[in-house]
Amino acid sequence: MRIGFDAKRYFLNKSGLGNYSRDLVRVMEQYYPENDYIKYTPKITGTGFSDNSIKLPQGRLNTFLPSIWRNKWIVEDLKKDDIDIYHGLSGEIPMGLAKNGIKSVVTVHDLIFLKFPELYKPVDRYIYNRKFKRATQEADKIVAISQQTKRDIMEFYGIDSHRIDVIYQGCHPAFKIQKTAEQKELLRAKYKLPQNFVLNVGSIEPRKNAFQIVKAVEQLDIPLLIIGKETIYSKGIKEYIHANGLQHKIHILQGFNMEELSTIYAMAELFIYPSKYEGFGIPIIEALYSGTPVITTNSGVFPEAGGPFSYYIDPKNTEELSYAIQSVLDNSIMRQEMISKGLEFVQQFNDDKIAAQWNGIYTNLNG
CATH class of the missing domain: 3.40.50.2000 (Glycogen Phosphorylase B;)
Known part of the structure; x- marks a missing residue:
């Protein structure tokens, strides 16, 4: 043909x-x-x-x-x-x-x-x-x-x-390759990344709902990395970060190549994706391939992409999202099951x- x-x-x-x-x-x-x-x-x-x-x-x-x-x-x-x-x-x-x-x-x-x-x-x-x-x-x-x-x-x-x-x-093959401790540490040193962090990736726009994550981690003892193209919406997030003294905890970054981005996924404790609507949600399967547990929206396409072992929340409920983050971070058994079962699920892609x-x-x- x-x-x-x-x-x-x-x-x-x-x-x-x-x-x-x-x-x-x-x-x-x-x-x-x-x-x-x-x-x-x-x-x-x-x-x-x-x-x-x-x-x-x-x-x-x-x-x-x-x-x-x-x-x-x-x-x-x-x-x-x-x-x-x-x-x-x-x-x-x-x-x-x-x-x-x-x-x-x-x-x-x-x-x-x-x-x-x-x-x-x-x-x-x-x-x-x-x-x-x-x-x-x-x-x-x-x-x-x-x-x-x-x-x-x-x-x-x-x-x-x-x-x-x-x-x-x-998704890109880079996310399917296991990263070594040396790769992670080299990247951490290059970009001065925190030792532990939760991650969000995607254009920083209202539909993606990154502001909700910022508010959800505000009282938690874990840094947040947001990686994506900035928009007018991200200006409001930055103003909130500065007004509440969160500069040490919330980091908005962009410009990574695919190898670097896939390594950051593998370094994250959690991937958080409370988007209001997507056609599919590629970042979810990027995270699952990377061995990173996922918290995402409980409706629409998200259960299709995240499978039965991701953690689902109401994207409009800040307290529910905050509770979900803390719960997964605190429960190592649940976290490991999310990782292993997520890897099994994502093989269909x-x-x-x-x-x-x-x-x-x-x-x-x-x-």
């Missing part, structure tokens, strides 16, 4: 949709090398990309109007390249695939812009909704990254259940299993 990918996020996003795209293509290239995988992108940033499987817009008009190329004119390139299946990795596909004999699959990560419209500008909501609605109506197969996202697609777009499969996300599911999708579409 010759499979084309919408690789814009693959090349241009450092996290989130970029990680998803890179991991999916990586596992397919590794486990099913007999297929051809062609990556289509309007541009590439950085150096070191000389792979002849990468396709950029050609010609003056396509180069000048890359967005139109990606959403419409790319179909001519797909025909020339004899693409059997085109996979939109981030909720959109170009127009005209079906009438040109090209099968299509689209991954839908979440419908946050519909679930929480107040978090988005009206123009952004309009654009996202238009793209996602058309993609889910026209694609030969829709893949949701969780049962929660599948339910949302059915609710908001009226799509029949049989048209939507669920294939969970994997291994690369070979995810690749096999995707190969089944592609094979069925091409049959």
Whole structure:
């Protein structure tokens, strides 16, 4: 099979949709090398990309109007390249695939812009909704990254259940490699990290709910590391930290590479993720692979990602979160069970299993 990918996020996003795209293509290239995988992108940033499987817009008009190329004119390139299946990795596909004999699959990560419209500008909501609605109506197969996202697609777009499969996300291999004591101590010294700490990772925005963690650990004897892209929301957190003299306890950091980040996960006593809503929640499985117990939200997608041995809380209840943190820190038997059972649970997200599911999708579409 010759499979084309919408690789814009693959090349241009450092996290989130970029990680998803890179991991999916990586596992397919590794486990099913007999297929051809062609990556289509309007541009590439950085150096070191000389792979002849990468396709950029050609010609003056396509180069000048890359967005139109990606959403419409790319179909001519797909025909020339004899693409059997085109996979939109981030909720959109170009127009005209079906009438040109090209099968299509689209991954839908979440419908946050519909679930929480107040978090988005009206123009952004309009654009996202238009793209996602058309993609889910026209694609030969829709893949949701969780049962929660599948339910949302059915609710908001009226799509029949049989048209939507669920294939969970994997994560970067770095989180699956056990870290040595020497690796941890070198990183601790490099960044002056505390000896013991609890961890939160993700963009620092209202939906992720990091402020709640700050308040929950305020009276506990454990430092908190928050790692993620800062927003206006993080300004309020910093003001609270300074107003309450918590500078020695709460540390907001960013800029780590994947190897460093995975080592920090492995160093943490606990991973705390009281997000209000996610399409899946990759940081949860990153923590489980790292052998770090997880405290997360008790509804939505979070039990799907965290499994039966994570600790679930009401994300709006600061006292409940604080109690959960202290309980896990104080109970070494419970903590060890969360670690060992969490590692067992997370094996369902291994690369070979995810690749096999995707190969089944592609094979069925091409049959």
